[in-house]
Amino acid sequence: MRKCKLSIVLALALTLFCALPALAEGPVKTLSGDITLAQAQKILAAAVKKAEAIKVPMNIAIVDAGGNLKAFYRQEDAFIGSIDISIKKAMTARYFNMSTRTLGSVSQPGQPLYGIEASNDGLILFAGGVLLVDANNVIIGAIGVSGGSVDEDESVAFAGAAVIK
């Protein structure tokens, strides 16, 4: 226990020390642990690889923990109409901290959340939006994929999400 307390004090001291340059330049602008561009690129690369493997050209969008667009790729021949859908899938997943497949299942006619897609300037309620959870079990964003069947879309999203687990 004592050892642990010491560790925390040490960690704080180190953090302070390392944060000093930032202090000099104004406040820290990004929450610690949020998705980085490097992570997003790694996720995009894995998703593209999967899309190429199943031979379906895709739109792939990544949002950060704040639900804001971080990175995006559209492959050759991928639907123009799926630009918006892939981005909305990623946002929808992060907005409700569940996959778009799960949200969709409770938003059908007769279901509790029927009509929810009219909120937030438009949600997407079918599979292909998946949370990005890092090795520390923290949600750091979401990935949205659109271009094939919803199962194909989701398989590409899973392939992307897998690389940061």
Added chain:
Amino acid sequence: MRKCKLSIVLALALTLFCALPALAEGPVKTLSGDITLAQAQKILAAAVKKAEAIKVPMNIAIVDAGGNLKAFYRQEDAFIGSIDISIKKAMTARYFNMSTRTLGSVSQPGQPLYGIEASNDGLILFAGGVLLVDANNVIIGAIGVSGGSVDEDESVAFAGAAVIK
């Protein structure tokens, strides 16, 4: 295969040669092969002829390969509310490279793409939007027709699309 590569090199060289006058006038502004106004007018004329034949006044919209409006006609007595629908039908078809009838069939309640109309500032999911595929088998845009029953709309769209095949 080698023959094909050689052909491509040759084609590029020729393209460069022919593009020389353009160099003097600034960069080329339109990708080669996109729909021309002359083609759009021919398509509109064929669609109007069909609409007159079935005696249903129509709104007829044509978008280019990028999904941007190229030409539009509204006949006398055609619904004002169908201006937007005909344009959205054309855009929807090009956005997803399929007819709006086909897209609609997989977007019904309980179907995989249920709710997709909330994307892209509004899609149209019933018949009347059809791809424009030229004689070289390239998608150069789409036509959207609205004013009658969906079957009537689509028959007019097909009549328009037929003239550039």
Added chain:
Amino acid sequence: MRKCKLSIVLALALTLFCALPALAEGPVKTLSGDITLAQAQKILAAAVKKAEAIKVPMNIAIVDAGGNLKAFYRQEDAFIGSIDISIKKAMTARYFNMSTRTLGSVSQPGQPLYGIEASNDGLILFAGGVLLVDANNVIIGAIGVSGGSVDEDESVAFAGAAVIK
């Protein structure tokens, strides 16, 4: 002149020949010569390199010849509010085939195009949006950068655009 016509016929014939496999797979979905994801990634890499060199975190967006989003990166600490601005800068440049700096200069109060930003769901009228012109002198899209001063933004856009010339 005759030579050029012959060249065009030859080029078309070769194009047809090479397009044969495509015929078997349905219509060609993308106009020849439009920006590829590989090109977009190369442009993004060059722009990121420049942003790192001047130490300003940026949002960088790329649109294709049709004005539709092709790729996007947001660097760590780059403004969230610049996601939309960078995308609109790229679109604005392609929509009017000129840099956003040039368009902005003729859209000031008292200038001919004053108020143009109210069109097209919002344009951006300050520097940072630049055309992407390839080695064949064809406009294949545009890049929009936002995150620093407008001069910094534009320097990053130029760095990106330079790699495909």
Added chain:
Amino acid sequence: MRKCKLSIVLALALTLFCALPALAEGPVKTLSGDITLAQAQKILAAAVKKAEAIKVPMNIAIVDAGGNLKAFYRQEDAFIGSIDISIKKAMTARYFNMSTRTLGSVSQPGQPLYGIEASNDGLILFAGGVLLVDANNVIIGAIGVSGGSVDEDESVAFAGAAVIK
């Protein structure tokens, strides 16, 4: 006096007789004298001819007396961003029954209508939108042109508007 009454009865009878086919098919759908598609095509042709003469590719939009889109052409190489502007110019002219040049002159900073462009989902306040007034001195719609300088745009709009005077 008696003669006059007889005339009125006769006129009513004739009107009824002539209106019979319409009565059988439901109410008349379009105001008498509104712009026809044939007129719009004639206007478009004249505008295109002028645009070709001054060698500036244009977007040309025509709205009817109700301010609703009637016909539209985009010439090769005309700005994508001018689709929306040409349509908004035509609508703006009809919405306020004056040219967009005139409306713009009273909407500059310090002028009475400053900020009016924020209404009606976006107005355009520079030249290129002109009323369509027929031979009976009735406003039957408006034409909006966008693609060149505002003076070039307006010259093309005038060329179109001239043919129905």
